[in-house]
Amino acid sequence: MRLSAPIYQLKRRAKLLSREDNIPLHEAQDRIAREEGFTTWSLLSTRLAMSKLDISLLPRLEEGDMLLLGARPGHGKTKLGLQLLLDAAREGRRTVFFTLEYTEREAMERIRSLDDEVPANTPEVVTSDEISADFIVQHLSGAPRGTVAVIDYLQILDQQRSKPSLSNQMKVLQAFAHSSGVILGFISQIDRSFDPERAPVPGLIDIRLPNPIPAGIFSKACFLHAGEVRIQHIG
Structure with missing residues (x-):
């Protein structure tokens, strides 16, 4: 995907046009997007995000890491999570993908779409409805060190009132990751x-959480938005 200028310059042009x-601003951004061949700025941003996600997270991770992958819908977080699993499988x-968002068939189709x-x-x-911290720990019991599992998504652990609080579940998973x-x-x-006018990518304060989780649960985080990727160590 080729643009007439880097995305930061297009953003600057949109702000100038708005003034x-x-x-x-959103109207100015859409006008710039149309000049680049897209109907809306949102579509331009999404296409850019998907085309730029060629980074590999695996070399940046260590045994026992708790990784957060955060983004708004359509900005590539699921793609990056599945790519991480593929890289580890190679x-x-x-590698294990825990999901209540996809059926097994849908998930496999997405995985295969990433690489021939x-x-x-x-x-x-x-895809079990019973996915929770205890379920994940039991399923991965005895897994070799360096095994990689991705949970799609963090908030599903907090959906069923019959399950422990999200805070307690994350503590269980953190302890398991460290020990295993x-x-x-x-x-x-x-x-x-x-x-995105306040910051180019989200941060920890932008995680959508009905209930809080303890600080320091995650050891690394990767945030994405409109083609921008920020990877950070936490704690």
Whole structure:
């Protein structure tokens, strides 16, 4: 995907156009997007995000890491999580995708869409309605160190009142990751209040959480928005 200028310059042009023509910023952004061949700025941003996600998270992770993958819908967080599993599978690691968002067939279709050469040890897909911290720990019990599991998504752990609080579940998963050497990745929703004019990508304060979780649960985080990617160590 080629633009006439880097995305930050297009954003700057949109702000300038907004001031000069006295129009709302979103209208100016849409006008710039149309000049680039897209109907809306949102579509331009989404396409850019998907085309730029060629980074590999696996070399940045260590055994026992708790990784947060956060973005608004359509900005590539699920793609990046599945790519992480594929990269780990190619290294011969055990990989598991826990999801209540997709059926097993849908998840496998998404995985195969990422690469024509899916490794022989394809990531395992788990879609049980019982997914929770205890379920994940039990399912991964005995897994080799360096196993990679991705949970889609963080907020599903907090959906059923019959399950322990999200705070307690995350403590259980953190303790398990540290003791087992399993890497756990959590795809996370970002609150609608996130304002890309305030910051180019979301941060920890923008995680959409009905109930809080303890500080320091995650060891690393990756936030995405409109093609921008920010990876950070936490704690």
